[in-house]
Amino acid sequence: MxxxxxxxxxxxxxxxxxxxxxxxxxxxxxxRPDPSKVVSATNVSGGGAVYELLYDTGGATVADTYRYFLMEVQPSDEAVLEKSKKMEPFLVTKSGNAVREVSGDKVKLKTNNTIYKFHGVSIFKLNGEIQIVRFELDATVP
Structure with a gap:
């Protein structure tokens, strides 16, 4: 016992x-892993920019992912990387170079690979005013 x-x-x-x-x-x-580098920055109306960040810290078995953030224009890539840690991306995908065209407050995106997350509208704050940007996504699977 x-x-x-x-x-x-x-x-x-x-x-x-x-x-x-x-x-x-x-x-x-x-x-969420830390971003590796800023791949591109595309200016949008109202003093903002869409930043494409590469996340390649997954190792040999995990594909690279790209996260797209909307924020006010930042002075350096280091500032973008630091600020992105506190934000949510509006697009997470395996495709790079998704931003195709910017017209006013509308951004056209095109991807040809897996999409993990997407939001059609995003906002950023500039001088205390909220700026709204809409996204149109054209996605195809290879």
Whole structure:
């Protein structure tokens, strides 16, 4: 009987340790990797820009992804990379060079690969005023 009791205590103790370790790994790992570099910047009306950022930190088994952010024009690539960590992209895809045409507050996009996320409208703030930009996406699968 005493061996059964010791086994139960050991089981529950090891289970708690495993759960705490899993929680630590989950909390300490980043939810989204840091961007590698700014691929392109396309100005839009109202002092904003669409920034295309490359994320290539997935290793050999994960394809590169491109995230597209709308924000006010930034002074440097480092500022874009830093600000993008606090923002949500309006487009996440495997395709680069998605921005095709800008006319006023409308941006036409074209991709020919997997799309992970897309929002048709995005906003940015410039001098306290909210600027709205609409996106039209033309997507084809190879």
């Amino acid at each position: 005493q061996n059964q009791r010791a086994i139960k205590w050991a089981f529950w103790g090891l289970l708690v340790i495993c759960l705490l370790q899993a929680l630590y790994i989950f909390i300490s790992s980043p939810f």
